[in-house]
Amino acid sequence: MEIPWKVxxxxxxxxxxxxxxxxxxxxxxxxxxxxxxxxxxRLAKSGFSKAALRPDVSLxxxxxxxxxxxxxxxxxxPRYSASEIFGQDNYSLGTYLTRDFKIALxxxxxxxxxxxxxxxxxxxxxxxxxxxxxxxxxxxxxxxxHVPLARLPDSSVxxxxxxGEVTVAIDLxxxxxxxxxxxxAERRKIAPVSGRPAQARRGAAQYEARRIFHLWAxxxxxxLEAIEAADVRYSSSGQxxxxxxLR
Numbered sequence: 001m002e003i004p005w006k007v008x009x010x011x012x013x014x015x016x017x018x019x020x021x022x023x024x025x026x027x028x029x030x031x032x033x034x035x036x037x038x039x040x041x042r043l044a045k046s047g048f049s050k051a052a053l054r055p056d057v058s059l060x061x062x063x064x065x066x067x068x069x070x071x072x073x074x075x076x077x078p079r080y081s082a083s084e085i086f087g088q089d090n091y092s093l094g095t096y097l098t099r100d101f102k103i104a105l106x107x108x109x110x111x112x113x114x115x116x117x118x119x120x121x122x123x124x125x126x127x128x129x130x131x132x133x134x135x136x137x138x139x140x141x142x143x144x145x146h147v148p149l150a151r152l153p154d155s156s157v158x159x160x161x162x163x164g165e166v167t168v169a170i171d172l173x174x175x176x177x178x179x180x181x182x183x184x185a186e187r188r189k190i191a192p193v194s195g196r197p198a199q200a201r202r203g204a205a206q207y208e209a210r211r212i213f214h215l216w217a218x219x220x221x222x223x224l225e226a227i228e229a230a231d232v233r234y235s236s237s238g239q240x241x242x243x244x245x246l247r
Contacts, residue, residue, distance in 0.1 A: 046223045046226075054182065065133065073139065094149060101140065135178070138169075158200035
């Protein structure tokens with residue numbers, strides 16, 4: 001009996017999804033990041049791979065923080081195709097995961113920074129002139145997605161070395177003047193810390209992303225506490241020559 005070509009194509013697609021697929025060579029360059037701000041000095045140790053601080057500002061003078069709603073930006077515009085396959089670097093997270101990542105960032109950073117013994121939140125800067133407020137802007141930039149998460153059916157069994165890569169870019173501003181005070185950046189793979197392959201599913205992407213968000217949020221809290229206590233060391237290179245987020 002002759003098997004229709006559409007059935008053969010479907011069988012081939014399932015076979016593709018059932019195999020372990022290595023991700024493309026990790027990009028891991030900082031990508032769309034610009035030269036450092038001239039008023040910032042590079043920090044020697046901060047918990048982030050790249051950090052810079054304005055040396056003439058004391059965080060001890062701030063009474064509250066305003067965590068701005070997170071942003072997300074791809075390295076290149078994602079592809080939208082009905083026949084997506086593995087091997088590219090510009091897939092879309094999809095509407096669901098994009099919203100989920102932003103909500104998770106907002107919640108995790110908010111809980112870490114304003115939880116027990118944390119800073120006072122001020123969600124309406126300017127409403128109370130007596131509060132010196134620090135604006136904190138957290139963004140996911142230079143996002144690269146290795147697998148078509150938005151297209152894979154939940155029943156598929158697909159494996160990948162890395163779901164993707166992303167850089168967190170954190171900017172601190174004085175709320176009234178919008179003067180830049182500090183910048184932090186770090187790039188990580190969205191992949192299991194064990195080094196084992198990850199399932200190319202939305203659930204795996206959510207789990208690994210949240211794990212990384214918790215690490216970044218804790219690193220930021222510890223960095224802010226050190227800066228507030230004036231317990232920081234600057235790089236011997238003086239002004240920061242490292243890449244920092246493009247605004």
